[in-house]
Amino acid sequence: MRITIDTAKCSGHARCWATAPEVFDLDDNGYALPVSQEVPADREAAARAGERACPERAITVE
Numbered sequence: 065m066r067i068t069i070d071t072a073k074c075s076g077h078a079r080c081w082a083t084a085p086e087v088f089d090l091d092d093n094g095y096a097l098p099v100s101q102e103v104p105a106d107r108e109a110a111a112r113a114g115e116r117a118c119p120e121r122a123i124t125v126e
């Protein structure tokens with residue numbers, strides 16, 4: 065499983081990070097970064113929850 069964050073859509077709400085801090089990190093300006101682009105199996109549910117939490121639909125998990 066892989067995470068992609070569309071930086072043009074990310075508005076820095078930090079809801080992904082608040083929902084799944086083990087999967088999403090924030091840069092110095094509060095915009096999202098994946099902790100790791102490749103998501104281990106035991107964090108896939110958290111990655112999906114973070115994807116759903118993003119109001120900008122900036123996160124793709126596939």
Ligand code: SF4
Nearest residue numbers: 074075077078080118
């Ligand atoms: S919830 Fe979406 S818009 Fe907000 S920081 Fe995360 S990726 Fe960016």
